[in-house]
Amino acid sequence: MGLVVLGEDDFNFLKKYIYSLLGIYMIPAKRILVQNRLQNRLKELRMRSFNEYCEYISSTEGKDKETKHFINAITTNKTDFFRDPEQFDNLKDKILPEIIEQSKKNEIVIWSAACATGEEPYSIAMTVKELLTRDKHINKHIKIIASDISTNALGIAQQGIYSVSKADSISLAYQKKYLLRGQNDKMDLIKVTPEIRNMVEYFVLNLMEDHFDDVCEADIIFCRNVFIYFQNAEIIKVIDNMSKRLLTGGYIIFGSADTIMYSGSSLEKVTGCIYRKKYNK
Ligand SMILES: C[S@@+](CC[C@H](N)C(=O)[O-])C[C@H]1O[C@@H](n2cnc3c(N)ncnc32)[C@H](O)[C@@H]1O
Structure with missing residues (x-):
C-alpha cells in the first residue's frame, strides 16, 4: 500500500480531535506531519483512507482501542539528558x-511532568544523587515522579536504554557513575544504572485533565518543552492545576524555550522560566 494522503477535511477533523484530547494545536503547516505520523496506524489497521480512520477513532470501539496508539503516533517526544544544563x-x-532546609517533611517530591522518554527525570535523579553524595548530612528522602501522556515514551523511560550518542550531553564524570555501556552487539547502547532508574516512579497523565488531584503534592515541578505545542488558554489551565499540587515555597521550572504569560496570583516569577509558589501573607 502506498502513501495515503490526508486531505483538508480529514486534517481539520484530526486537528480538532488532537486539540480536544491533548490540548495540542496543529497549525495548517502540520498537515504533512500528521499524515506521515499516522501512516503506520492506517497500515496496521489495513485502512485505505483517512476518512475511514477518522470514523474509526470517533467510534466507541476506536476510542477504546485506538486512542493510545493515536497519542503515541501524534506526540513529539524529543528530549535530551541535561537539556538546559x-x-x-x-x-x-x-x-x-x-527546599531541604525549609521543609518540615521527611520527604521532598520532584515531579517531571511531560517527561517523554525519561532523559529529564534521570537527569534530575543523577543531580539529586550528586547532592546526596556531596552533602552527607541530608537526611530527607527525595522522591522523583515522572508522567507523560505517551505510553510508548514511558515504556522507553522505564527501560532506561538509549543510543550511545545520547550520552554526549552527560558529563564524563556522571557517565562513569550513572551509565552502563552495552557489550558485544549492544555496543551502540547505554543503560542508566539500576540505582538511578529505581529513583524514578512513572505514571500516565494527560495534562488536559481537569485537575491533578491524584498526583501527590510536590516541592519542585519540571514542566519543560510541552507548552510549545499549547495555546495560552491551555497553558494557564495547566499552570493553575499544577500550582494546586505545589507546596508553598515550591518551584515550577519551565523550559527556556517556553513562552509563559502567566499572571495567576499564587505564583511569583523567580527568573524567566522559574516560578515559585508564594507564601500566604
Ligand atoms: C518535547 S517533549 C519534552 C520532554 C522533556 N520535558 C524535555 O523538556 O526534554 C514533550 C512531551 O509532552 C508530552 N505531551 C504532549 N501533550 C501532552 C499532554 N496533553 N499531557 C501530557 N503530556 C503531553 C509528549 O508526549 C512529549 O513526551
Whole structure:
C-alpha cells in the first residue's frame, strides 16, 4: 500500500480531535506531519483512507482501542539528558538545598511532568544523587515522579536504554557513575544504572485533565518543552492545576524555550522560566 494522503477535511477533523484530547494545536503547516505520523496506524489497521480512520477513532470501539496508539503516533517526544544544563546546576546548588532546609517533611517530591522518554527525570535523579553524595548530612528522602501522556515514551523511560550518542550531553564524570555501556552487539547502547532508574516512579497523565488531584503534592515541578505545542488558554489551565499540587515555597521550572504569560496570583516569577509558589501573607 502506498502513501495515503490526508486531505483538508480529514486534517481539520484530526486537528480538532488532537486539540480536544491533548490540548495540542496543529497549525495548517502540520498537515504533512500528521499524515506521515499516522501512516503506520492506517497500515496496521489495513485502512485505505483517512476518512475511514477518522470514523474509526470517533467510534466507541476506536476510542477504546485506538486512542493510545493515536497519542503515541501524534506526540513529539524529543528530549535530551541535561537539556538546559544550567537548570540542573540551579537545582543542585540552590533550589534543592533551600527546599531541604525549609521543609518540615521527611520527604521532598520532584515531579517531571511531560517527561517523554525519561532523559529529564534521570537527569534530575543523577543531580539529586550528586547532592546526596556531596552533602552527607541530608537526611530527607527525595522522591522523583515522572508522567507523560505517551505510553510508548514511558515504556522507553522505564527501560532506561538509549543510543550511545545520547550520552554526549552527560558529563564524563556522571557517565562513569550513572551509565552502563552495552557489550558485544549492544555496543551502540547505554543503560542508566539500576540505582538511578529505581529513583524514578512513572505514571500516565494527560495534562488536559481537569485537575491533578491524584498526583501527590510536590516541592519542585519540571514542566519543560510541552507548552510549545499549547495555546495560552491551555497553558494557564495547566499552570493553575499544577500550582494546586505545589507546596508553598515550591518551584515550577519551565523550559527556556517556553513562552509563559502567566499572571495567576499564587505564583511569583523567580527568573524567566522559574516560578515559585508564594507564601500566604
Ligand atoms: C518535547 S517533549 C519534552 C520532554 C522533556 N520535558 C524535555 O523538556 O526534554 C514533550 C512531551 O509532552 C508530552 N505531551 C504532549 N501533550 C501532552 C499532554 N496533553 N499531557 C501530557 N503530556 C503531553 C509528549 O508526549 C512529549 O513526551
